[in-house]
Amino acid sequence: MHTGEQYHNFMLASERDRAVRGRFQKMALDLLGKGADILDFGAGTGIDAKTYSAHGHHTFVYEPSEAMRDYLGHHCQDEIVRKTIVPIASPDECRVQAVTANFAVLNHIDDHAPLFEELSRAVGPGGFVLASMLNPYFLGDARYGWWRRNLLTLMRDGHYAVASESRIHRFTPRIVARAAKPYFRLERITPRGLGLATHLYMFLLLRRI
Numbered sequence: 764m765h766t767g768e769q770y771h772n773f774m775l776a777s778e779r780d781r782a783v784r785g786r787f788q789k790m791a792l793d794l795l796g797k798g799a800d801i802l803d804f805g806a807g808t809g810i811d812a813k814t815y816s817a818h819g820h821h822t823f824v825y826e827p828s829e830a831m832r833d834y835l836g837h838h839c840q841d842e843i844v845r846k847t848i849v850p851i852a853s854p855d856e857c858r859v860q861a862v863t864a865n866f867a868v869l870n871h872i873d874d875h876a877p878l879f880e881e882l883s884r885a886v887g888p889g890g891f892v893l894a895s896m897l898n899p900y901f902l903g904d905a906r907y908g909w910w911r912r913n914l915l916t917l918m919r920d921g922h923y924a925v926a927s928e929s930r931i932h933r934f935t936p937r938i939v940a941r942a943a944k945p946y947f948r949l950e951r952i953t954p955r956g957l958g959l960a961t962h963l964y965m966f967l968l969l970r971r972i
């Protein structure tokens with residue numbers, strides 16, 4: 764198990780993860796209105812929150828892990844003092860244009876329907892949820908037995924959990940879209956088509972109806 768600091772240093776040292784994070788942050792920032800408020804759901808150590816705050820967005824952070832929260836408090840100390848980053852104990856404590864969930868946060872949750880219902884109270888009409896999730900079609904994972912064993916389940920059910928990975932779940936975009944109804948509509952999947960075979964993460968943009 765990583766401590767917050769180990770996770771933080773690992774993520775910042777990984778060139779591949781930094782590149783994926785950069786693409787995710789750019790997409791979120793391009794979609795956000797000027798000065799719009801944002802909730803970083805499952806904010807980890809606050810890497811994205813610090814960036815959103817630096818771009819002038821009042822940023823709420825929700826993070827259930829104490830180890831992650833502790834390091835977020837250290838990494839974003841100045842912003843928390845200035846109240847440009849605000850830790851919250853529940854998404855219900857904020858009203859925002861957008862919610863981001865970067866690096867597989869939603870893969871920790873087996874049923875997304877109650878989550879989207881909860882997030883629908885935080886996000887106003889026209890707002891969005893942007894999630895980066897483990898891509899179940901990534902062929903780089905085909906070398907693993909669990910991936911091959913679960914392929915038929917994925918085709919049939921659209922989701923499965925891998926017990927050996929702290930029950931990390933894999934979902935097709937269709938299953939996430941179904942859970943998001945009637946509050947959010949799946950507007951964009953990045954990458955698309957064959958690109959899905961070569962990317963570990965997929966970005967799902969869900970628009971508040």
Ligand SMILES: C[S@@+](CC[C@H](N)C(=O)[O-])C[C@H]1O[C@@H](n2cnc3c(N)ncnc32)[C@H](O)[C@@H]1O
Pocket residue numbers: 774804805806807808810811825826827828831864865866867868871872
């Ligand atoms: C791989 S980390 C990503 C952290 C951060 N978003 C980032 O970009 O570095 C996954 C995060 O999801 C959080 N998480 C796990 N279960 C969650 C839940 N039910 N609700 C919200 N966050 C959760 C974990 O505590 C962890 O911080």
